[in-house]
Amino acid sequence: MGLMGGAVVLALAASAVAARSETITVAHGISTFGELKYPADFMHLAYVNPDAPKGGEISEWTSGGFDSMNPYSIKGRAAALSSAAFESILEGTADEIGASYCLLCSTLEYPEDRSWVIFNLREDVTFSDGSPMTAADVIFSYETFLAKGLTDFRTIFATKVEKVEALDRHRVKFTFKPGIPTRDLPQDVGGLPILSKTQYEAEGLDLENSTLTPFLGTGAYRLDKMRIGESVSYQRNPEYWGKDHPLRIGTNNFDTIRIEYFSDYDAAFEGFKGGTYTFRNEASSIKWATGYDFPAVVNGQVIKAELASGEKTTGQSFIFNLRREKFQDPRVREAIGLMFNFEWSNATLFYGIYDRINSYWGNSFMEAKGTPSAAEAALLEPLVADGLLDAAILTEEAIMPAASGVRQLDRGNLRKASNLLADAGWIVGNDGMRRNAKGEMLRVEFLEDSPTFDRVINPFVENLRSLGVDAVLTRVDNAQMEDRTRPPKYDFDITNHFNSTNYFSGTELKQYYGSETADVSSFNAMGLKSKAVDRMIDVVLAATTLEGLTTATMALDRVMRAERFGIFQWFKAKHTVAYYDIFEHPETLPPYALGELSFWWYNAEKAAVLKASGVLK
The missing domain is CATH 3.40.190.10 (Periplasmic binding protein-like II)
Structure with a gap:
């Protein structure tokens, strides 16, 4: 079986104009590295029951409310599972990392350098109203998301795709811009939700607006x-x-x-x-x-x-709004982080069922541990030489969340935090509160919409007040929470956030952590603008082997943890x-x-x- 687990490799003859040949892979799926688990003739996924009966209802809960059926707009609050109607050309599985298989296509074609991809669409795919899906719908969906999708998506994808064209009614080709990493691009474009062009235009829908009219999809x-x-x-x-x-x-x-x-x-x-x-x-x-x-x-x-x-950790954290001047100094962020006592919280509040998140790739082989390997150091050294990182990152262990003692207020961490704030210019006054040279009090507001977090945040607030920080918890409803934490307002000091990454991370890193999305993204809610992170993201995107990607990801993990833009919370591996x-x-x-x-x-x-x-x- 070949590189792609059953892929057909074709050598195209050189044309009279260009005396060269190009090796094209035609396959039922694509893997970031190595072989696909499932061959072209697989009957079903290994983890399902193919004879499972159909029928009945399953019901779950969520919080708040909804006023829209459009999951792709920042306007309104979309109903839970409103994206369930949509499918994409390629789909991953729950037992592989970095693999995608043809769902709406029968095969895909791409050259060795992945500079373009052709999707050979299935002719039997229909939208839920019975109308056929064609290449025109794929192109329309891409162009609509590029023009009206979330701003961070548009910012990133505009730099990736040179053109998209229908070769015929059921063949669509994406050509990528030259000079950029293309490793993940076939899977990126293959993962776009497909909308019905006919319905969208006939009903006058607008992807940017809230609506209770559901968009047609091809889903079940x-x-x-x-x-x-x-x-x-x-x-x-x-x-x-x-x-x-x-x-x-x-x-x-x-x-x-x-x-x-x-x-x-x-x-x-x-x-x-x-x-x-x-x-x-x-x-x-x-x-x-x-x-x-x-x-x-x-x-x-x-x-x-x-x-x-076996899922990796979510990166769940308290995040700082780095757009606020008081959080510009990393010593302030480190000091505040020292006041969250996970060990006490886990024993007293969580009944010991959690572990601490230590990494943005926690519970995976991508997590940075200990001191950098020689290969990691080689990637970090240019950033140190350019003054973007402290040289300590080359010799010290990856930054870990501060450990605390059995008492709610750890006196050792209190002293460390006090020294950090004093060094940062936040001095304790006669009233016990800290102020800077301008006389401004160091005030920190925790913004939260879930009452269940009260018992976690209130002890954190008490510890910060012992440090001389004017810390408060403000609880808002779901609508206010979304309004205050989304662009363009970003009206918060600290809030809860999922700092997500994929096992094999790609373009999504720019949406979550890139400087270009810091003021337009719901994902980069903390407003991270770090030249060191940006450069390491580019290294991750350019990796061409699993070993290279692993090394680059570990190095990026170190850099992101050194930025201290969040305070890791907790997870359970079950x-x-x-x-x-x-x-x-x-x-x-x-x-x-x-x-x-x-x-x-x-x-x-x-x-x-x-x-x-x-x-x-």
Whole structure:
């Protein structure tokens, strides 16, 4: 089997004009490095049950409300799972890293340097209204996202694609701009959601605006019912074009997926206990440790389970708004970080179920550990020579979050933080509060919309006040939270954020951490503008081997941690879930997805028993 696990490699004869040949790969998928796991004739994914029954409903919860069915606009609040209607040309799997397979295409073609890609689209793909999907829809989708998509996406993709063209009704070619890394670009463009050009134009839709009119997609689910701000449900399309596709066998098993909205975490938990919804991915440690003693759990009608997860950490952090002058000095950020006592929080508040996040690639082989290897140092040395990094990064261990003692206020860290703030010019006055030379008080506001974080943030606030920082917690509703943390306002000091990265990171790094997106991106909420980070991102994007990418990612991880733009929080390498005993799943779950909405299924006999007993409504 060849490099691409079943790919066909064709040598094209040289033309009379250009006396050269170009090796073209024609394949059913593409991998960042190495071979694909699944051959061209695979029947179904290894982790699904191909005989899983279809039917029933699964329901979950989320917080706040919604007023839009457009998931691609910063205007309004989109309904949960409103992007479920859309598919892309290529799709990854939950048991591989860096691999994408043809979903809306039958094959793709690309040269060795990946300077262009042709997608040979399937002729049987239809939108949920039955209309065919063609190359015109692909081109329209790309151009619409480029013109009206999220600003950070537009900023990055405008520098990548030279042109896109329809070779015929079912063949589309993307040509990439010369002189840029192309390793990930076929997968990047192959991952764009595909919209219906006909519907978009006929109904006068606008990707930039909030709307309750759902965009047509090719996906297995479409909007069924919605009660604005209360609930939304999606129904499996019985005429779904892809039900027999190898990537879809054993998936999309539920007839209906319903999402219930609750105002707060406690109300949502009570709703679950009462049977208002049926599946809960528990994020509260105190609920997990003490809340699951209600009768349905005791009687076995609700399953409480811990399921293994191989997913990397989310990068969940308290982030600083670096646009604020008081956070420009890294000593201030380091001092504030010293006042968060994870060890005390984990023992006292979290019942010991979490581990500390230490890295932006935590729980993966990409995480930087110890001192730099010779290969990492070789990448970092030019940044040190150019004055972008402190030379200590070459010899010292990768920066780790500060460890604290068993008491809420760690006196050793308090002294370190006090010295850092004093060195940064924030001096303690007679009232015990710190001010700078201008007489401005060091005030820090934590912005939060979840009451469940109160018990975590309040001790952090108390510790900061002991340091002389005028720290406060401000709780807002979901709408205010989105308004204040999104562009263009960025009206916050510190808030919670998921600093996400992929295992094999690519263009998304510029959206999350690049200087060019710092003032336009919802992802780069902290406003990071670091020349050292920018240059290391370019090194990561240019890596052509797995070894080179791993080394570059570890070096970037060191640089990002040295910037101290966030205070790492916590994670657990398992899924803590509770669900009514009406669902089943494959015995062995894939490492990179829980998949309850995808490859779990409904047991109608068990559901009938619970409904007859009155446990479920």
